[in-house]
Structures are given as structure tokens and as C-alpha cells.
Amino acid sequence: MGEPLLSIDDLHVKFSRSEDEVYAVNGVSFTIDANEALGIVGESGSGKSVTLMSAIGLLRENGKITSGTANFQGQNLLKLRPKQLEDIRGRDIGVVFQDPMTSLNPIMRIGDQIMEAMLTHHYAGRKEAFERTLQLLHEMGIPDPKSRFKSYPHEFSGGMRQRIMIAIALACEPQLLIADEPTTALDVTVQMQILALLQDLRRKRGMSVVMVTHDFGLATNFCDNIIVMYGGQIMEKATTDQFIREAAHPYSLGLKRSIIEVGHKGKEILPIPKTAKTLTAALTGCPFADRCNYTTDRCRQEVPQLRAFGTNHELACHHAEEVACYVR
Amino acid sequence: MSDNPLLRVENISKTFRVQGKKLHAIENVSFTLEAGKTLGLVGESGSGKSTLGRLVLRLLESDKGKIFFDGADLSKMSKEKLRALRRDMQIIFQDPKASLSPRMTVGDAIEDAMAIHKIGTKASRRARMTELLERVGLPSEIQYAYPHELSGGQLQRVGIARALSLNPKLIICDEPVSALDVSIQVQVIQLLRDLQQEFNLTYIFISHNLAVVEYLSDEIAVLYLGEVVEQAPADELFKTPTHPYTQVLLDSILKIPETPEMKQQMVSIQGEVPSPLNPPSGCTFHPRCPYADDHCRSVKPVQSLVADGHVAACHRVKEPQDLLLLNAK
Numbered sequence: 001m002g003e004p005l006l007s008i009d010d011l012h013v014k015f016s017r018s019e020d021e022v023y024a025v026n027g028v029s030f031t032i033d034a035n036e037a038l039g040i041v042g043e044s045g046s047g048k049s050v051t052l053m054s055a056i057g058l059l060r061e062n063g064k065i066t067s068g069t070a071n072f073q074g075q076n077l078l079k080l081r082p083k084q085l086e087d088i089r090g091r092d093i094g095v096v097f098q099d100p101m102t103s104l105n106p107i108m109r110i111g112d113q114i115m116e117a118m119l120t121h122h123y124a125g126r127k128e129a130f131e132r133t134l135q136l137l138h139e140m141g142i143p144d145p146k147s148r149f150k151s152y153p154h155e156f157s158g159g160m161r162q163r164i165m166i167a168i169a170l171a172c173e174p175q176l177l178i179a180d181e182p183t184t185a186l187d188v189t190v191q192m193q194i195l196a197l198l199q200d201l202r203r204k205r206g207m208s209v210v211m212v213t214h215d216f217g218l219a220t221n222f223c224d225n226i227i228v229m230y231g232g233q234i235m236e237k238a239t240t241d242q243f244i245r246e247a248a249h250p251y252s253l254g255l256k257r258s259i260i261e262v263g264h265k266g267k268e269i270l271p272i273p274k275t276a277k278t279l280t281a282a283l284t285g286c287p288f289a290d291r292c293n294y295t296t297d298r299c300r301q302e303v304p305q306l307r308a309f310g311t312n313h314e315l316a317c318h319h320a321e322e323v324a325c326y327v328r
Numbered sequence: 329m330s331d332n333p334l335l336r337v338e339n340i341s342k343t344f345r346v347q348g349k350k351l352h353a354i355e356n357v358s359f360t361l362e363a364g365k366t367l368g369l370v371g372e373s374g375s376g377k378s379t380l381g382r383l384v385l386r387l388l389e390s391d392k393g394k395i396f397f398d399g400a401d402l403s404k405m406s407k408e409k410l411r412a413l414r415r416d417m418q419i420i421f422q423d424p425k426a427s428l429s430p431r432m433t434v435g436d437a438i439e440d441a442m443a444i445h446k447i448g449t450k451a452s453r454r455a456r457m458t459e460l461l462e463r464v465g466l467p468s469e470i471q472y473a474y475p476h477e478l479s480g481g482q483l484q485r486v487g488i489a490r491a492l493s494l495n496p497k498l499i500i501c502d503e504p505v506s507a508l509d510v511s512i513q514v515q516v517i518q519l520l521r522d523l524q525q526e527f528n529l530t531y532i533f534i535s536h537n538l539a540v541v542e543y544l545s546d547e548i549a550v551l552y553l554g555e556v557v558e559q560a561p562a563d564e565l566f567k568t569p570t571h572p573y574t575q576v577l578l579d580s581i582l583k584i585p586e587t588p589e590m591k592q593q594m595v596s597i598q599g600e601v602p603s604p605l606n607p608p609s610g611c612t613f614h615p616r617c618p619y620a621d622d623h624c625r626s627v628k629p630v631q632s633l634v635a636d637g638h639v640a641a642c643h644r645v646k647e648p649q650d651l652l653l654l655n656a657k
Contacts, residue, residue: 043509157600158373187372187536188580189597196594214510217582221592241588258514261583262539262566269543271514275479 003074004031005176005208006055011068013047013054013232023279024050024063026232026287029306034175035206039219039240040227041255045276047232048212049180054078056093056178057085072176091121094169098181100161103168104153110164111137111149117171136167141197159190166197173205180212195222216259220244228252231279231287234306238313248324249315250292286318294319332399333360334497334530340383340393342376342554349605353379354390355554361547363497366524366531368545368562370538370577374601376554377534381500384532385417386410398497415445418496422503424487428475434486435461435471441490460489464519481512488519492527500532505540517544538581542566547637550574553604553612556631560638570640572617611643619644 013025025047032038042048053059055070055077070077073092077085089095097103105113111133118129137145140163153161162182169177179198183191199222202209213219219226219240226243228236228251236249247253254272274291285300286292292299296319304316317323342354354376361367369377382388384395386402395402397417402410421427428437438457442448448456458468464485475483484504491499501520505513521544523529535541541548542562549559550571558571569575576597585591599616602608611629614620624643631639 043511159600187601188538189372189576190600192580192594193596196596199594215582216510216584220584221582222594240591244585244588255510256584258511259584260514260517260539260543262542262578262581264539265542265562269514269518271518272511275481275512276509 005034005036005072006210007031007069007071008051008055009069009071011051011054011070012066013050013059013063014066015060015063017062020280023282024232025054026279026283028068028229028232028234030227030234030237032176032208032210034208035202036225037202037209037211037223038225038227039211039213039223040229041213041216041219042229043214043255043276045278046229048229050232051229052178052180052210052212056089056095057082058089058095087121090117090169090174091123091172092174092176094166094172094174094177096162096165096169096177096179096182098184100158100165101153103165104161106153109150109152110156114164114167114171117168121172123172132171133167136171137164139201140164140167141193142167159186159193162186162190162194163197166194170201170207174207176208176210178210178212181214182211183218184213184215191218198222216256217261228255231276231283233283233287233303233316234314235288235317236313236315237306238315242310242313246310246313246324248309248313248320248327249317250294250319250323251288253323253327254291286316294323334363334398335359335361335384335532336394336396337384338394338396340380340390340395342379342383342388342390346605351604352554352607353604354383356393357549357551357554357556358393359547359549359556359559361498361530361532363530364524364528365546366533366544368541368548369532369534369551370536370541370548371551372536372577372601374553374604375551376604377551378502379554380551381419381502381532381534385414385419385500387419412445415447415494416497417500418491418494418498419500419502420484420487420491420504422506424480424483425475427487428483430475433472433474434478437475438471438486438490438493442493445494447494456493457489460492461486463492463523464489465515479512480508481516484508484516485519488516488523492523495527496529498530498532500534502534503536504533506535506537513540520544538577550577553602553607555612555641556639557613557642558638558640559631560634564635564638568634568638570634570638570645571613571642572619572644573613574640576616611641 009029011025011028015022015024028051040048054065065078114133115129118124134145142148142163183194211223223240226238226240227234230251236252258271260269272291283303286304289295289299298318304318306314306316309315309320338358339356341356344351344353371377383390435457439453442453461468461471466485505516533541533544545562548562548565549556552573558574569578597616608615610626611624614624629641629643631641632645634640634645
């Protein structure tokens, strides 16, 4: 396998608020290899976005990385100066967000924005960048690239804007694409178009993708590996096939059970009780303990660590063996 | 279909003027809805599903067509009479925060809804408010909280409690769970379902999430560019989707595979939803339809009967062999 492309190790992130601190990421470690599609799944507040945004220097101002490393091609990204990170971001690591309008410049023609990505990173000269922009627009399925080059973001639909943002992210042929809920705001048919496009690009270029999403359906169909996060921790980590066959963390199981899918009419769905709490102190037990059916005193007193659970499968639960027996 | 539905909508249309052009937001939509049942409206952005919900309540005035609610012709009703009738017809939105005053505690907001409609006394309204909060699964202390102090799921429960405070017959649910986390979505959906059974509520449930619509609805109408392209009982629609657009919608849903072998391919439909300002000729779906022929490009299909209670606006449904082929897919 060789060296992983990106390796995040024991990452801790806190946010300061007026009266307290939020423990957003509490010791997260994972790697992503070349040509891998990794899905990081969790609900809001699980720390899934914060983990990745911290690694690439896009943490909100009140956020602070308190420990950990993020090695990308032999460099610890967390130790780089902002300027150095900027060089890597957009050149070696492309980023796509949920809302394209937050990262597109509303008063700049979209063609210029794609070209700019290549010019600032000295990826190509003007002429070459122009040609490549047209080609990218074409690859993204934007009809009539020559005339659309001159259009402004507001002249496009949401799905088209998302394609333009992907074009910018891919302009310098990054090895890694970080996609943070890239299709959440889109209609299902448009989501399918964007995913087909991303899958095609992966195949053609061997690019790795980290897909941050709340959607298990998307992650399990699109990704090779799955990480489930809750309370700023990794709860379960497995190849997608293993995850489909034998997910065993009570939170993963609860989420899978609580999703309403087509064909569920008339079926009783068991929601996970209560809601996730914002962590304002260091964990002293399992973050899922107060919503879990299997909680014991140990869960409240001892933070479960991520441990091997069969091949290509890890989870953080004191009682996974019993849960697995009970479920299967 | 009974002869006396709670809601009957007949050929309503709505046109907006945008940039000097006509935008057909809703075109010739008809349906009936019996008390205690749920009609699901599905479609993508711009399909007109929210507009349709607002037309039914006359929050927007339709250009054409009739709406009968509980036997009364809404389309002819005066503003005052309509206001009184609004008690019976409530709406809950995707973003409940937008419909709650930031300066009013949620308890006051619920009482206020009753006060506006002159229901009960101050004391009885207060009692009802506490009872409703409990019924929607909120702790009673929450009545003293302001909207910004609540989570999305809690706010949606407040929105539901406020709608219920007026003892409505019909509730229009416009994407009520779309902004919520998965585990919270189910909680709210089950609450809506339980309340429906308990109070014999009638719902129009608007969502782009087909799974959620299927779960709650008795009948489903699929909208595309302001028109109903297919309508059927929920189970029938999912068993035998007949309009090519419905099929595309169903194929675009990513389900968690039961086995690794069942993983879905990412196969996408061509093109985008056309601008409603400049809809395509003939069948509005023809530029994206894999089966489109010259006939589809020039002649607009009317709704044809697929099976009892199941209609689709597609030229292909005329021939039974085609239908069998489509269903075999």
C-alpha cells in the first residue's frame, strides 16, 4: 500500500464561546490512501467537518487545534504557515462545500475564477489555463463552455454552480478532493449527476475523495470506506462492505434503523431517543451513553477507545460483542 | 374516493410575471383529499409543490380553478370568512424559526395563535399550551424559552404544537423535516403520524424526499414544472412507477445496500429541469426523457388512466404492452 496520502493522528479541536468551550474533535485518527473514496458520516455537531477543515487550515476563528498531526505528502499540515497551506489547498487538495455561493466570487466571471485557480498556483500559463478551463467546463457537463465562460455565478442553477466549484477544485488536478456535503442542497437527480461525475473523475485520474456527509445511503453507495463520527470521536470505521454486512456500533445501528427509506411504509421505525448534546467539557465516558440502549456504568466512566473488531473493522464501544450477538 | 372529501381542488392554475414573461407555476392541478388521509406532493426545486400548498390555503390567489374545503367554495370566500376558516387549515414550514417571533417565548407564541382566533380564556389557553407542549414531546419548562435557545427539532415541535392549538382539520406540511438531522427527522415524522391518528388530521405533505413522502402518504402526486405528471396511491406509485420522470426520481434515491453486491451504480439522467419561463414544447419532460419521440416533442400528453386511481401524463401509457414493459423494468 505504501504511505497513505493523508494521515490524521490524534486530532483535538476546541471552539471557544463567550462562556465556555466546545470540545468539537476529541482524538480523531484515520488515513486515506491514493485512489480511495472515504465517507465520513455523522450528524451536525459530530465533528466530521471540523476534523477536515482543521487539517486544511479552514477552521473558524474561534477554533483551536490543541493537539494532533495531519501528514500530507511528508509534511504536517498543522505546522505550516497560512501561505504554505494556501499553496497546497487548491493545488494538491481540492475543496468543495455544500453551498457553492459561499466560495464563488459573485462579481467575477466563472471562467476567470477557474483560470485564477491555475494561475495563482502556477499550474499553467494564461493560454493553457484558458484552454483547460474550457475543457473542464465541458467535462463538468456544462453546455456551451465558450459562452458560459463569461457568465457570472448568479446566472447558473444550484447544480451548475456546484459543477463550477468542482471545476475550480479540480483545476490543478489535486490528488485529494475534500467534499463537504457537496450534494446536500441539491435535488436527487442533480445529486446523482454530480456523484456520477465525481466517480468518473476518480476512475480517470485516480484521485482520492473524502466525502463528508450525513447521508448513509450516499456514503455506502459511493465510498470504499466509512467512518462514523459522534461527539467528536470516531465510533466505527470499516470498509463499506464490512460496514454493510456487520456494522455493530449501537450508534451506527441506531442511525441505520432510524433512516426512513423507500419501502419502509407500515414498518415501525425506531428513532434514537433524545438529541446529541454539545460537549462543553472533556469526555469522561462514551459520548453516546445517554442515548444508547446498551449503556452500563462502565460507559459513563470510561471513554471507549477505537479497537479492532474483526478484519477491516474498528469500533469504539465497550459492549460491541454483546450488541453484535443481540443484533445478528 | 368518497363523494364528500375534505378538500377538493379543481383545475387550479397560477401564473407569475417574471422579467416581463409568464411563469406557469401551477398548471391545471386537480385532486381530492379525504379527511384523515395524507396527500404527498413530491418534485424537485421549481416543480411548484410549495406554490400548490399555498394556493390551497389561499395564501396565494390562484388565477383559475376552484378549491372546496369542507363543502365550502374557498375560491369565492371573502377575506373575513376565510380568516375564520384558517383555523381549520394550518401550515408548518421547513424553517420554523422564520415563523416564530424571536422576541416571544415559545409558550406565548402558541397562546398567541389561539388568542388571535379568540379561542378560550387566558387561563384555558395557558392550560392548553402546556398540554400541547407535552403532547409534542417537549418539557414544559420550554414554554419560557425563546426560539434561538431551541434546536431545530424542538422548534419544529413548537411549530406543530402551535398549528395543533387551533384544532385544525388540515395541516399543510411544507418540507417539515428537511432541515433536521436524520435521527431527529424520524422523531418528528412519527409524531406527525401519531397526531394524525389521534386527531383524525388531514395532511398535505410536501417534500423532495420520496422515502419520507411514501412513509406518510396514502396518495402521492409527482409534480414536474407545475404539472402533476403522475398520481397514484402510495404503494401503487412505488410498485409501478409509470411516468419516466417518476422512474428517474425513484432511481436517484440512494438506499443503504442490504448486501455489498446491491450497491447502486451512479447513473445520471441527462439535462436539467428546464426554466419554467421557457418550458419545452409538447411534453415538458421530453428533453430529458429516454423514450421521447417526435410525438412527445410536439403534443402535450394528457393524464391517462394507468390503473384504478392511478394516472400518468405520458403518451406511452396508452398502450397496455408498453405499460407492461415499463413495469417489468
